[in-house]
Amino acid sequence: xTAYLPRMVAPRIVYAGTPxxxxxxxxxxxxxxxxxxxxxxxxxxxxxxxxKLTASPVKKVALEHDLPVLQPLSLREEDSQAALAALRxxxxxxxxxxxILPPEVLAIPTFGCWNLHASLLPRWRGAAPIQRAxxxxxxxxxxxxxxxxxxxxxGPVLHRLETAIHADDTxxxxxxxxxxxxxxxxxxxxxxxAQGRLAAPxxxxxxxxxxxxxxxxxxxxxxxxxxAAVLERRxxxxxxxxxxxxxxxxxxxxxxxxxxxxxxxxxAPGQILTGEPDRISIATSAGYLHLLEIxxxxxxxxxxxxxxxxxxAT
Numbered sequence: 001x002t003a004y005l006p007r008m009v010a011p012r013i014v015y016a017g018t019p020x021x022x023x024x025x026x027x028x029x030x031x032x033x034x035x036x037x038x039x040x041x042x043x044x045x046x047x048x049x050x051x052k053l054t055a056s057p058v059k060k061v062a063l064e065h066d067l068p069v070l071q072p073l074s075l076r077e078e079d080s081q082a083a084l085a086a087l088r089x090x091x092x093x094x095x096x097x098x099x100i101l102p103p104e105v106l107a108i109p110t111f112g113c114w115n116l117h118a119s120l121l122p123r124w125r126g127a128a129p130i131q132r133a134x135x136x137x138x139x140x141x142x143x144x145x146x147x148x149x150x151x152x153x154x155g156p157v158l159h160r161l162e163t164a165i166h167a168d169d170t171x172x173x174x175x176x177x178x179x180x181x182x183x184x185x186x187x188x189x190x191x192x193x194a195q196g197r198l199a200a201p202x203x204x205x206x207x208x209x210x211x212x213x214x215x216x217x218x219x220x221x222x223x224x225x226x227x228a229a230v231l232e233r234r235x236x237x238x239x240x241x242x243x244x245x246x247x248x249x250x251x252x253x254x255x256x257x258x259x260x261x262x263x264x265x266x267x268a269p270g271q272i273l274t275g276e277p278d279r280i281s282i283a284t285s286a287g288y289l290h291l292l293e294i295x296x297x298x299x300x301x302x303x304x305x306x307x308x309x310x311x312x313a314t
Contacts, residue, residue: 007196008111011090016040017058021179022095025116026061028183029093034190037087038068042098075105084108094148095182103150113148114189116182118175120160121146122209125153130178131171132212134237137229141165141174143181145189147201154209156201159192161185170239215242222246222255224269228287232260243295248272248280249311256301257293262286278305 013034015026018041029036039062047054055063062069068087072080081104084092089109094101095116106113119129120142126132133141142162149155161181165174192198220242222231235244235258244255267273267283280291295301 003200004196005193005198005200006111008090008190008193008198010035010194011111011190012037012088014038014040014084014087014089014092014109015058015062015095016092016097016099016101017095018042018056018098019096020057021118021175021182022058022097022116023061024179024183025093025095025186026058028187030061030065032187032190036067037089038070040070040072040084040097040099043071043073072099075099076102081105081108093186101148106148106150111193114158114186115146115148115153115155116186117144117146117153118178118182119212120144120162121153121157122204122206124210124212126212127214129212130174131215131237132210134165134169134171134174135233137233138165141178143178143185145185154204156203158198158201159185159189168236170236172240217242220244222289224282224289225285228260228262228284228289231284231289232258246282246291248296251297253291253297254295254301255291255293256295257291259290259292261288261290263288277308278303280304280308 013029013036015029015036017026026039039058041056041059041062044053044055046052059069070083074080084105085108091111092109092113093116094113101113117129119133120140121144124132130141140162142160144160145158146153146155147158161184163177163181189198215238220238222234222244235255238244239256245252246255247253265283265288269283269285271283273281273283273288280294281288282291291304293301294304294307296307
């Protein structure tokens, strides 16, 4: 027999999010007329060439709708926790907020805290679930609404929506789809809760858990001793950040798009094939990686064919 959570009608919601990923769910809350008691977002950061302090995407949306915005450096201090408690939240919704919620914060809302997490938990807990799913060759991913607890993405799952990872998907493409699924999943859970039909969350199966560490610029360097299929997935996983790269003609070349060719060969890893007019083909430990869209150092993105046409003859 299915167990259901207590009915939750017209809850006072505190929303916590920072980047673009968190914007669709906030906009959906606004469209439904939900009572949003306040919005949390990380402090303004320097951005652009002028390094001017810039509000986060979530803060910009909140200000457009005259919502109170709070930007504490941490939620561990008593005054920050008191400020949250003063909002009298029934529910806190968290989407890529970027700050740790200590147990004292998780206990403040009447119905706890929900997290919109961009993976099919327990697979890919952590900071970079979208990128790690693509890098690992997963065929599917999704969005989970998780009841938060003290562990890192270990809480039970209230609802999940799935989507395929297509052969040409970049992390940016999957990010955008999952952001919209987050809005759909949140709306579904709130509607079910209002009807008293939101099923109790399911515990995660711990043996299936995988950790998705934060991306680093260092791992974006393409290593030709790896198979072409692995490198092609890394190119897609690291688009739009930090962008995979290699060296060509003694200069760094960012690789925005590539394809893998698993044809066997006897070339040394890293050897560049000559005579191909529309792509730059480089031998790997297993197959070739064809560079299709690149960005030479200090220049704009371009097709590999345009780069080769402008390259001095050797």
